[in-house]
Amino acid sequence: MKEPQIIVIGNGMVGYKFCEKLRSKTSSFNLIVFGEEPRRAYDRVHLSEYFNGKTADDLSLSTENWYQEQNITLFLNNPVVKIDREQQKVYTGNGLDYTYDILVFATGSGAFVPNIPGIEKEGVFVYRTIEDLDLISAYAKKAKTASVIGGGLLGLEAAKALIDLGIDKTNIIEFAPRLMPRQIDAAGSDMLKSKLTDLGLQIHLNKNTSNIEGEGKITALKFSDDTSLEADMLVISAGIKPRDELAKACGIEVGARGGIVVDEKMQTSDPAIFAIGECALFEGMIYGLVAPGYEMAEVLATNLCAGNKSFSSFDMSTKLKLIGIDVASFGDNFITEPDCRTIIFENKHKGVYKRINVSNDGQYLLGGILIGDASAYNMLLQTAINKIALPEDPEELILGARGGSEPAGAGITSLPDSALICSCEGVSKGDICASVTDGGCENIDDVKKCTKAGTGCGGCMPMVKDLLNHTLKSQGKYIKNVICEHFNYSRQELYDLIHIHELKSYDEVLTALGENDGCEVCKPLVSSILASLWNEMILKKGNDVAQDSNDRFLANIQKGGSYSVVPRIPGGEITPEKLIVIGEVAKKYNLYTKITGGQRIDLFGAHLNDLPVIWEELIAAGFESGHAYGKGLRTVKSCVGSTWCRFGLHDSVSFAIRIEERYRGIRAPHKFKSAVSGCIRECAEAQSKDFGIIATEKGWNLYVCGNGGSKPQHALLLATDLDSETCIKYIDRFLMFYIRTADPLTRTATWLNKMEGGIDYLRNVIVNDSLGMAKQWEHEIEKLISSYKCEWKEAVENPAIRKRFSHFVNAPEEKDPSIEFVEMRGQKRTAEWKIV
Amino acid sequence: MTESTNNWLAACRVEDAVENGGVCVKHGEEQIALFYFTRRNEWYATQNECPHKKQMALSRGMIGSITDEPKVACPFHKKTFSLNTGECLSGDECAIKTYPVKVENGTVYVGTVPKS
Numbered sequence: 001m002k003e004p005q006i007i008v009i010g011n012g013m014v015g016y017k018f019c020e021k022l023r024s025k026t027s028s029f030n031l032i033v034f035g036e037e038p039r040r041a042y043d044r045v046h047l048s049e050y051f052n053g054k055t056a057d058d059l060s061l062s063t064e065n066w067y068q069e070q071n072i073t074l075f076l077n078n079p080v081v082k083i084d085r086e087q088q089k090v091y092t093g094n095g096l097d098y099t100y101d102i103l104v105f106a107t108g109s110g111a112f113v114p115n116i117p118g119i120e121k122e123g124v125f126v127y128r129t130i131e132d133l134d135l136i137s138a139y140a141k142k143a144k145t146a147s148v149i150g151g152g153l154l155g156l157e158a159a160k161a162l163i164d165l166g167i168d169k170t171n172i173i174e175f176a177p178r179l180m181p182r183q184i185d186a187a188g189s190d191m192l193k194s195k196l197t198d199l200g201l202q203i204h205l206n207k208n209t210s211n212i213e214g215e216g217k218i219t220a221l222k223f224s225d226d227t228s229l230e231a232d233m234l235v236i237s238a239g240i241k242p243r244d245e246l247a248k249a250c251g252i253e254v255g256a257r258g259g260i261v262v263d264e265k266m267q268t269s270d271p272a273i274f275a276i277g278e279c280a281l282f283e284g285m286i287y288g289l290v291a292p293g294y295e296m297a298e299v300l301a302t303n304l305c306a307g308n309k310s311f312s313s314f315d316m317s318t319k320l321k322l323i324g325i326d327v328a329s330f331g332d333n334f335i336t337e338p339d340c341r342t343i344i345f346e347n348k349h350k351g352v353y354k355r356i357n358v359s360n361d362g363q364y365l366l367g368g369i370l371i372g373d374a375s376a377y378n379m380l381l382q383t384a385i386n387k388i389a390l391p392e393d394p395e396e397l398i399l400g401a402r403g404g405s406e407p408a409g410a411g412i413t414s415l416p417d418s419a420l421i422c423s424c425e426g427v428s429k430g431d432i433c434a435s436v437t438d439g440g441c442e443n444i445d446d447v448k449k450c451t452k453a454g455t456g457c458g459g460c461m462p463m464v465k466d467l468l469n470h471t472l473k474s475q476g477k478y479i480k481n482v483i484c485e486h487f488n489y490s491r492q493e494l495y496d497l498i499h500i501h502e503l504k505s506y507d508e509v510l511t512a513l514g515e516n517d518g519c520e521v522c523k524p525l526v527s528s529i530l531a532s533l534w535n536e537m538i539l540k541k542g543n544d545v546a547q548d549s550n551d552r553f554l555a556n557i558q559k560g561g562s563y564s565v566v567p568r569i570p571g572g573e574i575t576p577e578k579l580i581v582i583g584e585v586a587k588k589y590n591l592y593t594k595i596t597g598g599q600r601i602d603l604f605g606a607h608l609n610d611l612p613v614i615w616e617e618l619i620a621a622g623f624e625s626g627h628a629y630g631k632g633l634r635t636v637k638s639c640v641g642s643t644w645c646r647f648g649l650h651d652s653v654s655f656a657i658r659i660e661e662r663y664r665g666i667r668a669p670h671k672f673k674s675a676v677s678g679c680i681r682e683c684a685e686a687q688s689k690d691f692g693i694i695a696t697e698k699g700w701n702l703y704v705c706g707n708g709g710s711k712p713q714h715a716l717l718l719a720t721d722l723d724s725e726t727c728i729k730y731i732d733r734f735l736m737f738y739i740r741t742a743d744p745l746t747r748t749a750t751w752l753n754k755m756e757g758g759i760d761y762l763r764n765v766i767v768n769d770s771l772g773m774a775k776q777w778e779h780e781i782e783k784l785i786s787s788y789k790c791e792w793k794e795a796v797e798n799p800a801i802r803k804r805f806s807h808f809v810n811a812p813e814e815k816d817p818s819i820e821f822v823e824m825r826g827q828k829r830t831a832e833w834k835i836v
Numbered sequence: 837m838t839e840s841t842n843n844w845l846a847a848c849r850v851e852d853a854v855e856n857g858g859v860c861v862k863h864g865e866e867q868i869a870l871f872y873f874t875r876r877n878e879w880y881a882t883q884n885e886c887p888h889k890k891q892m893a894l895s896r897g898m899i900g901s902i903t904d905e906p907k908v909a910c911p912f913h914k915k916t917f918s919l920n921t922g923e924c925l926s927g928d929e930c931a932i933k934t935y936p937v938k939v940e941n942g943t944v945y946v947g948t949v950p951k952s
């Protein structure tokens with residue numbers, strides 16, 4: 001007998017998920033998919049990441065061969081244009097026709113475009129597909145002002161994307177009197193508005209666009225109140241419109257305001273035809289989120305395999321993934337008194353607004369809104385969905401989680417096994433715990449693979465992690481971070497072992513404590529420990545080949561294969577004579593020069609062969625290595641302080657120089673930076689550093705564990721009003737504690753975040769010496785400081801090391817001919833990657 | 837290609853090679869990375885160009901092993917390649933060419949015709 005044939009119209013997120021679910025249950029059925037877009041289904045939820053460097057391939061939901069492997073016939077760029085229900089046939093844009101036994105609509109929705117005069121003009125876009133984004137980013141290059149119509153979830157996301165594309169003047173136009181009218185209330189909207197304004201967005205509420213002006217292309221927007229606004233481009237994000245045109249044309253029942261009517265089995269008015277995802281209208285409602293769409297796919301796939309599942313109304317809680325601002329709503333967010341009791345917490349200064357709605361008997365959480373801090377979102381959502389009895393003082397729910405040391409996993413134990421943790425993939429708490437207890441999963445990747453939790457929108461990841469750790473612990477499993485297959489130890493264990501056994505080279509360590517031949521993970525890690533412990537020249541004893549390339553050649557390798565040279569300029573203070581030397585060296589060796597963020601000068605584009613001569617000249621002029629290549633102290637930034645500044649309280653430059661010279665060359669698990677400001681105005685940005693110092697009337701305030709980079713974090717105050725000696729003593733202890741205990745490649749901020757007890761614990765260790773280690777650490781760091789030597793000086797003076805700075809072993813004088821530069825603004829820059 | 841019929845390029849003396857690391861050998865317009873895996877007492881040679889972003893870099897990469905397979909990691913983005921087969925071990929499709937190596941009287945020779 002011939003297999004029954006299923007045709008799916010639409011290869012979007014839900015159409016794809018349906019194929020995946022069906023094939024995981026059965027290999028019968030001929031499965032044919034028609035997609036209108038030119039590419040395989042991709043992750044529309046994370047579409048905006050396309051602007052942040054993700055490629056279309058990264059976003060793709062499957063590999064190229066997946067459909068073939070699963071025995072699915074996929075047609076792309078080939079929309080279905082007509083359906084003949086009598087004959088059970090579909091006709092496509094490319095002139096194909098196929099018969100079906102079962103037809104599935106997964107046509108999703110398109111952007112709803114209101115009928116404003118001028119909407120057809122050039123420069124008006126929607127925000128739905130990768131092609132839309134390509135058009136937007138091309139057009140944005142010549143635009144100075146932009147507007148987004150629609151202040152909902154998608155509108156805000158689009159507006160943020162426009163800012164990221166470099167359009168400083170981006171406006172949001174919303175018809176309603178508040179932002180995200182379906183998720184948050186007026187007070188929440190006010191708070192969100194002020195936060196968005198800080199990001200550089202202009203918000204216009206209560207605005208009805210009446211006309212789009214411009215000759216052929218948009219130049220301005222006109223509103224019904226006769227005001228207008230300049231705009232070089234416009235993105236429409238005024239809602240979605242289900243793609244039901246095909247269904248309508250063949251006489252299937254559709255809703256008055258759009259959407260293909262389905263019952264709880266996803267069946268349309270034609271028993272052979274089903275609809276799932278954003279095109280389906282269930283009980284008068286379109287579900288514009290992936291999670292319910294995936295659930296529909298699950299219902300249909302199960303029922304086609306003779307199962308029996310029904311779709312019922314779905315939780316529409318959402319968390320906005322805008323970078324930098326937390327916004328979330330869950331459960332019954334708008335219910336008001338007298339139907340419930342409402343608890344509101346507001347902190348205008350910090351921009352936090354939280355509202356929870358509690359049942360009148362105080363027993364259950366009904367819903368809520370979170371702006372500015374949604375860290376409690378997952379837990380609150382679960383508390384509401386699972387009807388978990390509330391504590392006596394429900395306000396603890398929104399006041400409890402105040403920054404840093406959240407009681408990790410405290411709440412998750414109270415959740416029932418049935419609690420749905422990952423709603424995108426429908427994974428329950430029980431599934432996740434079982435993957436650990438029965439499935440043998442030991443890390444987050446295992447759990448993701450085994451249960452699929454966290455592979456959708458990713459919002460549940462923090463909870464999945466907590467559950468994993470909690471389950472591992474409750475099984476008595478010690479959560480150990482072993483380094484790699486060659487060393488069965490954590491970094492800290494290895495550090496102690498190397499210390500006790502007094503091992504001095506990578507090879508000795510591998511022979512004594514490891515197995516096999518090592519790799520690119522353990523080599524730099526062991527080298528860093530060796531350097532932290534003994535502070536010997538890192539290129540001796542055969543250790544050069546166990547260093548990361550940057551450490552191996554004492555310079556940062558740059559795109560194209562050239563290196564950069566960064567001499568140390570302590571505190572950012574430099575004499576005119578030395579500036580001239582840098583300029584002359586740069587000219588002589590044709591180097592690109594740039595001032596770094598750490599107040600020194602970076603010389604780019606040096607050939608490997610030239611490095612020793614360049615350094616010889618710099619050293620002769622009194623410079624030394626800046627260790628920009630090493631995991632160790634980078635710079636100590638400073639402001640001029642009391643020597644010049646009329647506000648300065650102490651001499652911040654002198655103190656910065658003293659500190660930079662004290663800790664230069666010391667290797668650590670990761671790089672670390674510092675700064676000293678001469679007063680509370682903080683011109684040196686000390687609070688963004690691994691340790692930062694700010695002058696006070698009475699001395700210095702010491703801050704620790706801050707960093708810039710991709711996840712900025714403010715440093716926390718460790719101690720106040722210190723004299724210089726005490727300040728240095730605390731930094732000594734702090735650095736040694738960090739060097740000894742941090743995981744590899746962990747900055748101080750992350751190290752602190754993982755520390756049980758947080759900053760209070762750290763303060764106790766450093767200031768009160770609660771571990772009794774202070775004397776030893778001070779002694780150890782003294783040894784490191786006194787053994788400091790400039791690595792570059794040693795390298796140029798040692799013929800064996802110097803010999804390694806040539807590109808060809810059989811033509812030592814020749815430079816790498818493959819390095820190419822191009823000219824830019826009167827200097828050179830490296831040529832682009834030869835491949836993208 | 838059998839050993840005897842390959843074109844052998846005298847690359848360097850054993851003592852010029854880097855122990856447990858790589859050097860770069862010039863062969864006309866080509867660049868070949870030569871590795872002296874002292875720990876295993878083995879020699880390997882591969883193309884010097886990393887196929888990922890076409891960087892002349894592999895000779896400056898760290899070598900090591902995964903289970904028992906010898907490998908090199910590109911210093912740029914840490915993609916790893918088998919020194920035996922040239923296959924990319926970081927899940928990418930690209931592979932690198934590998935060349936035979938022999939040592940005679942303290943001189944290291946690289947066969948300039950790649951292993952198939």
Ligand SMILES: Cc1cc2nc3c(=O)[nH]c(=O)nc-3n(C[C@H](O)[C@H](O)[C@H](O)COP(=O)(O)OP(=O)(O)OC[C@H]3O[C@@H](n4cnc5c(N)ncnc54)[C@H](O)[C@@H]3O)c2cc1C
Nearest residue numbers: 010012013014015036044079080107108277278288289290
């Ligand atoms: C920018 C953006 C951000 C979002 N963020 C979130 C979020 O944070 N959380 C969340 O849950 N949801 C989010 N969504 C919504 C989510 O992407 C959708 O709910 C989901 O994509 C719906 O899946 P679908 O398969 O029903 O529709 P789609 O993914 O739109 O797929 C439908 C496909 O069918 C094709 N098609 C239509 N007609 C035909 C035809 N006649 N023949 C062939 N093919 C046809 C379409 O071209 C399309 O490829 C976001 C959406 C966007 C645009």
Ligand code: SF4
Nearest residue numbers: 639645648678679683
């Ligand atoms: S931090 Fe204070 S002392 Fe330093 S430059 Fe700024 S205002 Fe002057």
Ligand code: SF4
Nearest residue numbers: 558559596597709710
């Ligand atoms: S932010 Fe840092 S890593 Fe990124 S491009 Fe700039 S210099 Fe390179």
Ligand code: FES
Nearest residue numbers: 886888889910913
């Ligand atoms: S260039 Fe080699 S890994 Fe990217």
